[in-house]
Amino acid sequence: MTRADYVIGVDGGGTHARARLCDGHGAVLGEGQGGPGNIRLGQAVAWANVNAAIDEALGAAGLSRDVLRRTSIALGLAGIVEEDDGPAMLAAGPDFLRAVAVSDGEIACLGAWGGGDGAILITGTGSAAYAIVNGIGRPMFGWGFQVDDKGSAAALGRAAIKWALEARDGLIDDTDFTRAVRDRIGGRPSAMVGWITAARPRDFGGLAPMVIEAARAEDAAACAIIARAAHDIARMIDRLVEVGAVRVCLMGGMAAHIGPWLPASVRSRLEAPQGDALAGAILLSRRLAAPNVQDADGEYHVARG
Amino acid sequence: MTRADYVIGVDGGGTHARARLCDGHGAVLGEGQGGPGNIRLGQAVAWANVNAAIDEALGAAGLSRDVLRRTSIALGLAGIVEEDDGPAMLAAGPDFLRAVAVSDGEIACLGAWGGGDGAILITGTGSAAYAIVNGIGRPMFGWGFQVDDKGSAAALGRAAIKWALEARDGLIDDTDFTRAVRDRIGGRPSAMVGWITAARPRDFGGLAPMVIEAARAEDAAACAIIARAAHDIARMIDRLVEVGAVRVCLMGGMAAHIGPWLPASVRSRLEAPQGDALAGAILLSRRLAAPNVQDADGEYHVARG
Known part of the structure; x- marks a missing residue:
């Protein structure tokens, strides 16, 4: 099988897409950025933004799109939920030598543990997890704001409003924080x-x-809300360990704020990630680039049950 | 002050608006129905639907719109939250001799207790309450699905999906019910x-x-979900009693399903309503029709704190 001359990794999140272009030996030739790569925006929009990021990376390397047919690419895109989603996205895009599209959680997990076993739990605006156990990938949690997003910033904010309104209706005690939340949303x-x-x-x-600031000032309502989020995060970490994750990392903008509220037993299970999502995409793309070369970590499969 | 020759009551909910036309003595002359009267659809839409209901009632009585200037009207409309909302809605409508627009919860409470003191807790798709204590009206709860609607059908359904997804992720035990919920939303x-x-x-x-059917079959997850809804309903009823409601009625499509799950001490506080929301609107409109006649129940005010 032909070995790819170039390797591209793409991390396409809900806010922007980043692309990294490497040569066949892994040396970085260029990087680029575009708009959101979430496939729920539609394949055309996602591809337009991913292509913009790729074109910027190619430009930085002084290359044209002609090289794409000699390129291996791995896309990690938000909104990819099932095995069908990746192939459908790829069918709508340009021709590459080899290509794969997986979820953004999957490349984040690959990047965190250098392609080895482990799990990540991301808590930013929303929350989601991805575990790789014995080389088998598995997305977990992260069903969306309406019914989930436990332990996320959005969940904290929604809980703050719930508490503020329950306090206004006299179901619970009012605090400086619950009053401030009502003022913040119009009063x-x-x-x-x-x-x-x-x-x-x-x-x-x-x-x-x-919520975080009020909890630091020891407001009872804010403390209870963060404690609940930390409880939810702890449940998810426990579950990741239960399914066999040998190491877990807590990532995303909320990780530093909720981490200190976790029980010591849960905190002690957490490790720092080795690399970011773009590193994971490059890793996946490099494996694809030379599929006849046996990878030391063994083969990597994705199962979705 | 001129006494109105005609009296109209309107109950404008989220699904449809109903109008009842009476003569000055309270005898029903005609009724009519139109589309939703929720002011959040915009005053033009709400008025179009309310006018359709009024026109149908006038037609049934063999009357034309000419009589509206001799008519007293009370509108109870979904979406009316503050004192400003009613006057703004009225300013956008036809000319009546006298008119008032209040929330649909307020006329429901007036109808339930014949204009006297008491409270109602409505649990249908959403949930909300209204209390009249010493003649002062007070809306409570009902802040909307995103942050509230405790004890409602929507809250039950959302909880069912949360449980079904937590069971899929292994955070809780799966049951026949949680599996059926996942199948129902696509599997x-x-x-x-x-x-x-x-x-x-x-x-x-x-x-x-x-949820209701599975709880009848004693599915553990479904029972826990309804028990939680009943707990929330009980908290709200307790709070209505705490603010001084001398009697409480549980109304709406979910009342019969959640009622049996309430603690006996809470159930024993519940009474059947005396009349419906349209009866409440007519009552309010009749008071307005002859404002110089002292009402036996005393004056009725609305306070929103």
Whole structure:
């Protein structure tokens, strides 16, 4: 089988897509960035943004799109949920020598543990996990804001509003924090209803810093909300260990804030990641680039049960 | 002050608006129905639907719109949250001799207790409460699906999906019910994510019958979900009593299903309502029709704190 001359890795999240171009030996030739790569925006939009990132990387290396037919690419894209999603996305894109599209969680996990076994739990605006056990990948949690996103910034913000409104209705005690949350979303009933009705996960997530700050000031409601998020994170970490993850890393913007609230027994299981998601995409792309070369870590498969 | 020759009451909910036309003595002359009267659809839409209901009632009585200037009207409309909302809605409508617009919860409470003191807790697709204590009205709870709607059909359905997904991820035990819920929303991960992303409160509420049926069959997960909803309903009823409600009624499509799960001490506080929301609107409109006649129940005010 032909060995690819070039290797591209793409990390396509909900906010932007990043691409890294390497030669066949892994030396970085160029990098680029584009808009969101989430396939839920539609394949055309996702490809436009991914292509923009690729073109920028090619430009930085002084190369044209002609080389893509000699290139191996691995795309890690938000919104890829099932095995069908990756091939469908690839069919809508340019021709490469070899290509694979997996979830952004999968390349993050590959990057974190250098392609070996382990799990990641990401808590940013939302939350999700990915575990690789005996070389088999498995996405977990992360079903979306309406029913999940436990331990995320959006969950913290939503809980803050719930508590603030329960306090207003007298179901629980009011605190400086619950009053401040009501003021933040408009204070008057109609303003609050309007805010809540229009709010997206990132809007709820925008209240997370208030919760963190109030918890530092030992506000009872804010402490209870973070403690609950930490409890949820701990449950998920325990479950990742239970399914066989030999090491777990807590990533994302909320990790540093919720980490200190975790029980010591859970915290002690956490390790720092070895690399980022783009490193994971490059790793996957390099394996694809030379498929007849036996990888020291063994083969990597994805199972979705 | 001129006494109104006609009295109209309107109950404008999220699904449809109903109007009842009476003569000055309270005899029903006609009724009519239109589309949703929720002011969040915009004043133009709400008025179009309310006017359709009024026109049908006038037609049934053989009357034309000319009589509206001699008519007293009380509108109880979904989406009215603050004191400003009612006058703003009225300013956008036809000219009446006298008019008032209040929330649909307020007329439901007036109808339930014949204008006297008491509270109602409505649990249908969503949930909300209204209390009248010493003649002062007070809306409570009901902040919307994203952060509240405790004890409602939508809350039951959302909880069912949360449990079903936690069971799939191994955080809790799977049951026949949690498996059936996953099948109901598509079974495959991408189908479930798609369902959840697109789901509105009524879609979540559509799963409530599954929860109720599974709880009857003593499924552990379904029982826990309904027990939680009943706990939330009980907390709200306790709070209504705490703020001084002398009697409470549990209304709406979910009342009969959740009622049996309430503690006996809470159930014993519940009474059957005396009349419906349209009766409440007519009552309010009749008071307005002859404002110089002292009402035996005393004056009725609305306070929103």
